[in-house]
Amino acid sequence: MVTLTDTRRPTALPDLLVESLAVAGRRLRRLRRGPGRLIGLVMNPLVSMIVLGYLFQGSLSISGQGSYQEYIFAGVAAQAGLAGIGPTAVAVAADRRGGLVDRFRSLPITRSAVLVGHTLGDLVVGLIGLAVVTAFGLGFGWRPHGGALAVLAGFAVLAAFMYAMLWVGVMLGMFSRNLETINVFAGLVTVLFTFLSNAFQSVDRLPGWLRPVAEWNPVSAVVTAVRELWGNPVAGAGGFPAQHAWLAIALSLGVVFLLTVPLSLRRYRSADH
Numbered sequence: 312m313v314t315l316t317d318t319r320r321p322t323a324l325p326d327l328l329v330e331s332l333a334v335a336g337r338r339l340r341r342l343r344r345g346p347g348r349l350i351g352l353v354m355n356p357l358v359s360m361i362v363l364g365y366l367f368q369g370s371l372s373i374s375g376q377g378s379y380q381e382y383i384f385a386g387v388a389a390q391a392g393l394a395g396i397g398p399t400a401v402a403v404a405a406d407r408r409g410g411l412v413d414r415f416r417s418l419p420i421t422r423s424a425v426l427v428g429h430t431l432g433d434l435v436v437g438l439i440g441l442a443v444v445t446a447f448g449l450g451f452g453w454r455p456h457g458g459a460l461a462v463l464a465g466f467a468v469l470a471a472f473m474y475a476m477l478w479v480g481v482m483l484g485m486f487s488r489n490l491e492t493i494n495v496f497a498g499l500v501t502v503l504f505t506f507l508s509n510a511f512q513s514v515d516r517l518p519g520w521l522r523p524v525a526e527w528n529p530v531s532a533v534v535t536a537v538r539e540l541w542g543n544p545v546a547g548a549g550g551f552p553a554q555h556a557w558l559a560i561a562l563s564l565g566v567v568f569l570l571t572v573p574l575s576l577r578r579y580r581s582a583d584h
Contacts, residue, residue: 334428386510403484456542
């Protein structure tokens with residue numbers, strides 16, 4: 312007769328990395344079998360780019376000089392990061408509803424590896440989606456004007472923002488099993504955080520009572536920093552967050568990680584069956 316014992320061991324960084332990559336590989340294999348998720352990630356940014364940057368370009372303008380297509384691309388790219396919240400939340404909630412999370416919890420693996428692996432796999436998917444959006448952006452007239460390192464730094468900022476948003480999705484999926492509620496909430500976050508920012512228009516064109524909301528929106532800081540790195544138009548940049556975009560990014564993303572990671576891991580350890 313075999314006696315089952317608790318073979319979990321103290322967490323070590325190499326163990327966490329290997330186990331997280333194994334979970335991430337599972338996520339990527341599911342994408343290969345059903346690529347519809349990747350299509351869903353890029354649809355919102357592409358629609359925004361086509362509708363705002365191409366069909367309505369004659370009726371939209373920005374303060375100062377520069378191409379509107381170049382102006383909105385950083386906002387479109389940030390929208391691709393927000394678009395990852397919903398699919399990640401739905402995947403985590405579906406795993407909980409299907410009992411997969413319970414099976415993971417019964418295995419002798421590092422507890423945090425499951426959620427970290429989720430985010431790493433979804434980050435790869437998100438970066439693929441961002442590459443697709445970038446290819447379309449080049450086709451619609453976007454051009455970076457900075458050096459190669461500055462362009463790469465801009466994409467690195469977007470990747471960090473995307474990873475922070477994935478943890479928002481993980482937390483949402485850990486605290487709600489209702490897929491309809493998750494889809495509605497994630498959709499609202501994507502729309503509100505994108506349009507209540509400087510992603511598609513300068514904040515000085517917003518009503519006075521909305522302007523502080525847009526200025527302190529983390530998306531505005533990310534978009535401003537990326538535009539500066541890429542040498543794209545930075546129109547109507549005002550207020551403390553725009554003038555200190557890097558500090559605003561560090562503070563806002565730091566708060567996101569400090570809230571979502573511990574809460575998600577705690578919920579994972581104590582999740583009801």
